[in-house]
Each structure stands twice: as structure tokens, then as C-alpha cells.
Amino acid sequence: MTDYRTFTTDDAMRFADEHSGLFGDHSKLSCEEFGDGNLNLVFRVINDKGTSLIVKQALPYARCVGESWPLTIERARIEAEVLLKHRKLCPDHTVEVLHYDAALAAILMEDLKDYRILRTELVAGKQFLHLAPQLATYLANTLYYTSDFALTGPNKKQQVGQFLNPELCLITEDLFFTDPYCNHERNNIHSEIRNDALQLWHDEALQAEVAQLKAGFLSQPQALLHGDVHTGSIFINDENCKLIDAEFGFYGPIGFDVGSLTGNLLLNYLGHFGLTQDTETRQRHQDYLLSQVQTLWQEFEKQFKQLMSNECREPTLQNSLYQQRFIQQVFRDTLGYAGCELIRRTVGLAHVADLDSISDGTLRGQSERKALKLGRELILQRNELAGIDQVLTLVRYLQN
Amino acid sequence: MTDYRTFTTDDAMRFADEHSGLFGDHSKLSCEEFGDGNLNLVFRVINDKGTSLIVKQALPYARCVGESWPLTIERARIEAEVLLKHRKLCPDHTVEVLHYDAALAAILMEDLKDYRILRTELVAGKQFLHLAPQLATYLANTLYYTSDFALTGPNKKQQVGQFLNPELCLITEDLFFTDPYCNHERNNIHSEIRNDALQLWHDEALQAEVAQLKAGFLSQPQALLHGDVHTGSIFINDENCKLIDAEFGFYGPIGFDVGSLTGNLLLNYLGHFGLTQDTETRQRHQDYLLSQVQTLWQEFEKQFKQLMSNECREPTLQNSLYQQRFIQQVFRDTLGYAGCELIRRTVGLAHVADLDSISDGTLRGQSERKALKLGRELILQRNELAGIDQVLTLVRYLQN
Numbered sequence: 001m002t003d004y005r006t007f008t009t010d011d012a013m014r015f016a017d018e019h020s021g022l023f024g025d026h027s028k029l030s031c032e033e034f035g036d037g038n039l040n041l042v043f044r045v046i047n048d049k050g051t052s053l054i055v056k057q058a059l060p061y062a063r064c065v066g067e068s069w070p071l072t073i074e075r076a077r078i079e080a081e082v083l084l085k086h087r088k089l090c091p092d093h094t095v096e097v098l099h100y101d102a103a104l105a106a107i108l109m110e111d112l113k114d115y116r117i118l119r120t121e122l123v124a125g126k127q128f129l130h131l132a133p134q135l136a137t138y139l140a141n142t143l144y145y146t147s148d149f150a151l152t153g154p155n156k157k158q159q160v161g162q163f164l165n166p167e168l169c170l171i172t173e174d175l176f177f178t179d180p181y182c183n184h185e186r187n188n189i190h191s192e193i194r195n196d197a198l199q200l201w202h203d204e205a206l207q208a209e210v211a212q213l214k215a216g217f218l219s220q221p222q223a224l225l226h227g228d229v230h231t232g233s234i235f236i237n238d239e240n241c242k243l244i245d246a247e248f249g250f251y252g253p254i255g256f257d258v259g260s261l262t263g264n265l266l267l268n269y270l271g272h273f274g275l276t277q278d279t280e281t282r283q284r285h286q287d288y289l290l291s292q293v294q295t296l297w298q299e300f301e302k303q304f305k306q307l308m309s310n311e312c313r314e315p316t317l318q319n320s321l322y323q324q325r326f327i328q329q330v331f332r333d334t335l336g337y338a339g340c341e342l343i344r345r346t347v348g349l350a351h352v353a354d355l356d357s358i359s360d361g362t363l364r365g366q367s368e369r370k371a372l373k374l375g376r377e378l379i380l381q382r383n384e385l386a387g388i389d390q391v392l393t394l395v396r397y398l399q400n
Numbered sequence: 401m402t403d404y405r406t407f408t409t410d411d412a413m414r415f416a417d418e419h420s421g422l423f424g425d426h427s428k429l430s431c432e433e434f435g436d437g438n439l440n441l442v443f444r445v446i447n448d449k450g451t452s453l454i455v456k457q458a459l460p461y462a463r464c465v466g467e468s469w470p471l472t473i474e475r476a477r478i479e480a481e482v483l484l485k486h487r488k489l490c491p492d493h494t495v496e497v498l499h500y501d502a503a504l505a506a507i508l509m510e511d512l513k514d515y516r517i518l519r520t521e522l523v524a525g526k527q528f529l530h531l532a533p534q535l536a537t538y539l540a541n542t543l544y545y546t547s548d549f550a551l552t553g554p555n556k557k558q559q560v561g562q563f564l565n566p567e568l569c570l571i572t573e574d575l576f577f578t579d580p581y582c583n584h585e586r587n588n589i590h591s592e593i594r595n596d597a598l599q600l601w602h603d604e605a606l607q608a609e610v611a612q613l614k615a616g617f618l619s620q621p622q623a624l625l626h627g628d629v630h631t632g633s634i635f636i637n638d639e640n641c642k643l644i645d646a647e648f649g650f651y652g653p654i655g656f657d658v659g660s661l662t663g664n665l666l667l668n669y670l671g672h673f674g675l676t677q678d679t680e681t682r683q684r685h686q687d688y689l690l691s692q693v694q695t696l697w698q699e700f701e702k703q704f705k706q707l708m709s710n711e712c713r714e715p716t717l718q719n720s721l722y723q724q725r726f727i728q729q730v731f732r733d734t735l736g737y738a739g740c741e742l743i744r745r746t747v748g749l750a751h752v753a754d755l756d757s758i759s760d761g762t763l764r765g766q767s768e769r770k771a772l773k774l775g776r777e778l779i780l781q782r783n784e785l786a787g788i789d790q791v792l793t794l795v796r797y798l799q800n
Contacts, residue, residue, distance in 0.1 A: 154566035
């Protein structure tokens with residue numbers, strides 16, 4: 001154990017060399033830092049044969065959220081431990097962690113250099129048919145095997161304690177559930193939709209539902225979530241996709257992870273009303289996105305149901321009527337959290353390129369308004385929508 | 401810090417003397433051990449003026465549950481810390497802890513020698529009008545102030561971690577939710593109701609609801625529960641009542657504590673069909689019990705609502721529509737957990753004197769059958785019963 005110090009490129013090279021057998025000839029390594037520098041340092045260490053690894057180090061502060069905001073480097077432990085656990089449960093779609101050093105808050109991990117960030121690709125109108133099936137597999141496996149269906153009470157409680165993650169959860173509690181529904185200084189509201197945002201702040205029916213969703217986020221440790229499954233945390237190439245950035249991981253409601261991803265696919269869908277002018281191209285991409293939303297839920301549900309019926313270790317929870325109701329509740333939660341994601345990415349602090357990169361202000365306003373409208377309806381109607389097909393019908397209906 | 405050793409009466413005297421200013425003249429102390437010796441040693445230390453204190457020491461095993469079952473002495477920490485916290489929140493109705501020693505797993509606490517065990521009194525047909533209002537106050541205050549309404553996310557998470565209590569929760573998970581619904585060797589079934597018990601094991605509709613209630617127990621840390629609010633954990637006299645024995649404390653669903661107590665009042669109600677032969681005496685006592693069940697919920701609901709509307713520190717949860725729905729859900733949970741308590745106390749391992757002390761086997765069978773029937777209906781109908789008055793109507797209807 002050494003004391004914490006901020007890495008230089010030299011430190012990062014030494015760290016990578018020391019904790020992997022990939023390099024050998026130290027003198028031939030090179031290293032560049034390419035993180036945004038607000039939350040973490042991210043280094044790529046590469047040798048003369050082109051073999052490379054990533055060194056990620058948590059900084060003891062985060063400038064991304066409002067003011068200078070001190071953030072514990074404990075989040076590097078959360079990130080490393082969630083990724084290690086998720087990788088055991090779903091090796092194909094979780095980035096590999098090779099080493100974690102607690103004192104340095106540094107993680108050595110595989111370099112996904114043949115992958116690209118999913119959000120960027122979707123904004124550019126790229127399509128990947130393996131997206132939804134693979135992510136459904138990731139979600140079903142990581143969430144099922146960390147749930148009460150698979151773990152004993154004591155084992156689960158030990159993990160709940162291991163992943164309390166109070167500091168990063170608080171960020172979500174505030175940014176996701178609180179700020180968008182009041183006039184908070186952290187909000188970031190495009191002038192075109194100022195009036196629509198105002199309506200949120202006086203919508204008591206909506207706020208009651210958001211309160212319930214927040215209460216679930218606070219007090220429903222159903223499974224070990226990734227905690228931040230947006231399309232910027234997913235790397236993809238033509239064959240595969242992998243999750244990174246698990247520092248928001250904690251024990252929470254299963255629907256939060258599924259809903260965050262669903263919400264992000266819908267944000268891209270709505271964004272393309274402004275991003276893509278050619279009607280036919282747009283239609284094709286939007287059809288693709290809705291089919292991914294559909295497949296994501298259908299595959300997730302199918303796999304989770306199979307796991308419940310074949311792998312349930314908790315006798316009381318083997319009851320099939322209960323399992324049916326459980327997955328139905330996860331569906332409702334998924335819609336609710338997806339709705340929250342649509343709203344907070346439109347009026348809250350942290351926006352997404354799917355909307356923000358629409359250059360025409362009026363078009364951007366139109367997409368943003370659709371996001372608020374769809375978000376609201378998903379939250380309010382989540383207990384009535386009988387299945388994913390009804391959700392798609394609602395999405396299509398509201399776009400007009 | 402000293403190492404753990406089992407206390408002798410002499411050790412207990414020294415411990416009491418050392419950690420209180422009540423005694424002074426050590427030579428004049430006396431001490432007796434009067435616990436049942438299965439889970440804990442319980443000593444009364446008394447001086448020549450009649451001043452006394454209790455020393456409770458956890459033993460590293462528990463013979464009460466099936467075989468010789470090792471149990472961590474950590475439970476003494478849980479008990480001491482829950483009692484200290486609850487006493488801050490409701491000093492009138494929580495026993496006072498004067499000192500806790502982690503290494504010795506020993507607690508020095510006030511002696512409630514002017515009090516008697518509530519269950520014994522109720523079995524004897526005693527009535528206390530202050531029972532329900534005072535316990536409602538205890539429940540409303542301890543549960544409200546440890547909930548998401550009152551605590552910040554990080555503060556609450558710290559406490560969730562402090563009170564995970566995996567070992568004792570597992571006992572409840574098994575004895576309360578699993579054993580009664582299958583042919584488990586730990587069950588203790590009176591021959592008269594063997595067939596009724598058998599029906600439980602094949603009642604899939606009931607088991608689906610019990611699964612949901614168990615999932616809530618496992619994964620809904622709403623507030624710091626006492627965890628074992630039966631009438632044997634309550635001491636009472638003509639003016640006051642106090643809770644003891646908080647070793648099952650953990651962060652769980654609010655309705656579990658309210659429901660456990662409600663279930664125990666109903667068990668006494670049903671027991672008196674066999675315990676009291678004189679119809680008029682019985683009627684009077686049973687009317688008393690139902691009025692206490694009614695007052696318990698009404699007062700709890702009133703106080704909890706007041707706290708939500710006046711003391712809510714979490715902006716999102718201040719929404720009054722949400723608060724209305726929240727208390728309604730607590731009501732449903734209360735009925736569900738009360739139903740589980742009725743069933744597990746009838747066919748599970750740990751029985752209650754309210755039923756077991758009915759000397760006539762046939763009469764006892766009748767009361768037990770009523771307990772199973774009422775338990776089942778409370779669980780199945782909990783989402784339809786619109787208020788406590790409907791519950792009382794159901795109780796009266798099912799007794800015939």
C-alpha cells in the first residue's frame with residue numbers, strides 16, 4: 001500500500017508494467033492521458049508492438065457537478081469491484097479489470113481500442129443489430145445473479161454493505177429525481193423549452209410518481225446495479241459491446257438499470273427528429289431504435305424469467321405467480337426510470353449529445369419537448385401499459 | 401477491551417458497579433441470573449437499598465432454534481445500538497441502556513422491575529388503555545425518524561450498513577416466511593390442525609403473496625425496525641409500556657414492526673376463545689383487544705402523517721399525494737405481516753402462550769384454525785381492505 005498521489009504518464013506506465021505481463025520491455029512503452037480530467041485521469045499505455053492497456057485513476061474531486069465538489073476516491077473501489085463482479089457474471093459484455101490499487105485509486109483495465117462509444121455511433125445514425133440482445137444478456141445476468149433469487153440473505157446483505165456507495169448515489173438522487181422538478185440552479189434549460197420545464201415544477205401528479213421512483217432508488221436493494229447504464233458507458237464494435245464506468249454501482253431497483261438504457265435509446269430516437277433531415281434515413285434509424293427498445297425488454301424478460309425458473313436458490317421466491325408479478329413490476333419500474341432519464345437529460349444538469357448536438361434551436365426544442373412529454377407519460381402510465389408493444393405505440397403516438 | 405468470557409454473577413455485579421453510579425458500596429450488592437439461558441444470560445444486580453439494574457450478556461450460541469446453532473455475539477451490539485437510537489427517538493417507551501461492552505457482548509440497562517411482560521398480562525385477561533396509543537407513538541417516532549423522510553441518503557446508507565444484522569434476519573427469513581409454508585422439520589404443529597397446516601403447503605396463491613412480503617423483508621430498508629415487536633418484547637405497568645429485546649433490529653419495511661404487533665394482539669384475541677370460558681368476560685376482553693388494534697393503526701397513521709407533513713427533510717418526498725400512497729402501502733404491508741405472524745405462531749417453530757396455554761386440545765385447535773384462517777385472509781385481502789374498520793369486520797366475521 002502506497003499513499004495516494006496523482007499519476008503522471010510515467011507513473012501510469014510503471015503501474016501498467018508492474019501489474020500486467022503484457023509489456024516486458026519498459027523502455028519501449030509510451031503513454032498518453034486522454035480523460036476529460038474532471039472526474040478521473042485516463043491513460044493509455046502502449047508498447048512498440050501496439051499492445052495497450054488503460055490506467056484509470058480517480059481524482060479526489062469532481063468539477064463536473066456544479067461547484068468544485070470533493071468526491072471520495074472510494075469510487076474507484078466501487079468501480080473495480082462492480083466490474084469484477086459483473087465480469088464474472090457476464091464476461092462477454094463487461095470490460096476486464098486486471099488490477100486495482102486502493103491507495104492509489106487506480107485501475108488497470110483492458111483497452112477497448114477496437115470499440116467506439118455507443119452514443120457517438122447512435123448520434124451518427126449507426127445501427128448495430130447485436131446491441132439490444134447483448135445488453136439484455138448483460139442486464140439479465142448481472143442483475144439476476146446479484147438478486148434475492150440467487151443469493152442467501154446473509155450473502156446479499158454483505159454485498160449491500162460492500163456497495164452502499166453513498167456519495168455517488170447522492171448525485172443521482174439529486175440530479176435524476178430532484179433538480180428537474182424544481183427551479184434548481186444546477187438545471188440546464190434550453191430557452192426554447194423554458195415554459196415546458198416550468199410545467200414540471202407544478203405537476204404534482206407527476207411529482208408524486210417521481211417520489212415513488214426515488215423512494216425505490218433509495219430503499220429497494222434488489223440487485224447490484226451498474227448504476228449509470230447510458231449509451232456513453234457502452235463501448236461497441238461490429239461484433240460486440242461492453243460496459244465500462246461502473247462507479248455509480250450500488251444495490252438498487254432492477255428497473256433502474258434497464259430503464260436508464262431504455263431512456264437513452266429513446267433519447268436518441270427523439271434526437272433524430274432534429275439530427276437527421278432526410279425523412280427516409282431518419283425513419284429507418286428510428287425504426288431500428290424502436291426495434292432495439294422492444295428487443296431489449298423482450299430478451300431481458302425472457303432471460304430473467306428463465307433464470308428465475310431454473311436457477312432460483314431461494315425456496316419462497318420459486319413461486320411462479322410471484323415471479324410473474326415480479327417481472328411485471330420490473331417492467332413498470334423500467335418505464336418509470338426511463339421516463340425520469342428522458343426528463344433529467346433534457347432539463348437537468350447533465351445533457352446528452354443526442355439532443356444537444358441538434359444545431360437548429362427550433363428543431364432541438366421540438367425534440368426536447370417530445371422528450372419531456374414522453375418522459376411524463378411513461379412515468380404516469382407505467383402501471384397501465386400492458387407490454388412493450390403498447391409502449392412503442394405510445395412513443396409513435398406522442399411524436400406527432 | 402477485554403476478551404469475551406461468560407459472566408458469573410460476580411462478573412455481572414462488577415460490570416454493573418463499574419459502569420453506573422448507582423451502587424457505591426460494592427460489598428452490599430447481590431445478583432441473580434434469571435434468563436432462560438438459551439440465547440442470553442440476564443442478571444439482576446441489586447444493592448441493599450433495593451436499587452437494581454439488569455446486565456444482559458449474549459451467549460455465542462442459541463439452542464432455541466432447532467439444533468445447537470452458533471450465533472454471533474454481534475447481536476448484543478445491534479441490540480444496544482438499536483435501543484440507544486430508539487430511546488433518543490422515543491425515550492418514554494424504550495428501555496434505557498446505560499452501557500454496552502462490545503468485547504464482553506454485555507449490556508447494562510435499567511431494571512423494569514415495576515413492569516410486567518405484556519403477553520402474560522394479556523393472556524391473563526388484563527386490559528391497559530394506554531397500550532395502543534403509547535405503542536403507536538413508539539412505532540411512529542422510531543420508524544419515521546429513521547426513514548428516507550427524515551434522513552439524507554448518505555446518512556441513511558451509513559445506518560443501513562450499521563444494522564445489516566444478517567444472522568438474526570436469516571432466522572426471521574426462515575421461521576417467519578419459509579417454514580410454515582412447507583413441511584419443514586422445525587415446524588411445530590398441533591395434531592388437531594395437521595390438515596389445516598397441510599393446506600398451507602399447497603396454497604400457491606397464498607405463497608405468492610408471502611413471497612412478496614418476504615421480498616419486502618429482504619429488500620426494502622425503509623426504516624430501522626425493532627424487528628421483533630411481539631407482546632413478549634413489551635413491558636407494561638398501569639401507566640407506561642417499554643420495548644426491550646431489539647437484537648432483531650435492522651433496516652426493513654415499516655409494516656413489519658406494525659404488523660408484528662397487530663398480529664400479536666390478534667393472536668391474543670383468538671386465544672381467548674379457548675382461554676376464557678365466561679362469555680361476557682371474554683367478550684369484554686376481545687372488544688378491548690379489537691379497540692386496541694384499531695387505535696394502534698389510527699394513532700400510528702395519524703402521527704406518521706403529521707411527521708411526514710411537518711418534518712419531512714427530503715424535498716421530493718414532501719409531495720402529499722405520494723405521502724398518502726405511502727401510508728396506504730404501509731397499511732397493506734402491516735396487514736400482510738400481521739397475517740404472516742398469525743400463521744407462523746400457529747404452525748411454525750416459535751409458538752405463543754396466547755394459543756399454547758389453552759389447556760383443552762379441541763378449543764386450542766379451534767383458536768389455531770381461526771388464526772390460520774384470519775392470517776390467510778389478511779395476507780390475501782390486504783390490498784382490498786380499505787381501512788382498519790374493514791379489518792375489524794373481517795376479524796369478527798371469520799371468528800364464526
